[in-house]
Amino acid sequence: MKGEPIENGAVAVVGRDVVAVGDFKKITRDFPISTFDVTELGDGTIVPGWVNAHTHLEFSDIEEPLGFPGIKFTDWIRKIVKRRIESNRLESDTNSVSSKSLAIRCGLLESKQAGTWAIGEIATAPLDLNDYSEADCQIVTRCFFEQLGRDPSNYPTQATELTSFLSQTQPDHSTFFRGASPHAPYSVSELLFNQIQSISLTAATPVAMHIAETLEERELLEKGSGDFVDLLKEFGIWNPTDFNGEISIPGILNQLSKTEHALIVHGNYLNDIELDLIAAHPQNMSVAFCPRTHRFFQHSLYPLQKMLNRKINVCLGTDSRASNPDLNIFKEAQEVAASFPALSPKEILEMATINGSKALGLPSCIGTISENQTASLNYISPPANLRTHHPTDWLFEQTSQCVPLH
């Protein structure tokens, strides 16, 4: 991902680091072959470890998506909130290791086994950072501390928690990075959003926010009506003056454009003006597309081509196992290839690797195969009916297979 594909290429690894990338003959001239174990992989392609730009690992123990394909988004939220309340109750009944901790560790392991090198994680209070540092998966993590709510009496505690999270130095700062996440326009009050924004600006930290995920969200913000009104009433946080048109998606995007990095999660229903606004900030604004979650909710066609036409940095995420059967970015890339046949495998490969790394504000070597960097390599074997010999043409065909090389 630092140059053109290399035919008959090889990657030399010593310990955990890549020491050379290039033509097999040249590498074996530079490094006496007798000192290396050589693995001949065949007619496949070595690609960098995947970057999963958006997930919620705390739901990694959910066996299958909640609800059914095409479920109304607000009904799905009811299910996820119910599940959280039930597992909290279960937790208080037992003294075992928290199921949330186990889910996070399982999610990290699953991600690693699916070839993921870096993730953009949305984490909620109470946070136990040991879940990330002790998992022994060596996954680079940008951990966005999520905040939500509409009760001003909680804001001082929320401010203290976020400020303290952003200022900690443990765990290892070379693999663990911090960020903030106001959840979504329907779940975060204007006051709380401004508070998170101000703390994030002071800490110069990246911010991730779910925006324009559903048409119902737009209806709530623009007209103060729709499915979300009933949901917020049920949760006892409905206040009609909250949605009098003052909070708007362009307004939020404008605010986020001032942050170190702003990751717009989903953006399924962003309009042209909003896409232009994001495109005007190519250095620090990105969008995370979660293709199979998008399919699960049966949303309208994703505005991917409009984003790419505007040169918006689009990366891929799995979202959580509450709306996706697994945490496999290769499968997300295959979904993109199937849904957008006009896209080149190269564009999709970038979305699954370096675009995610840029969106999360991670070191630029992540999502690449680079000398003197930790090796995180995946191997993609070609489909059985290989019709083309160009090494990257078939990368994300449905019968291609990805195997992590560890």
Ligand SMILES: [Zn+2]
């Ligand atoms: Zn999400």
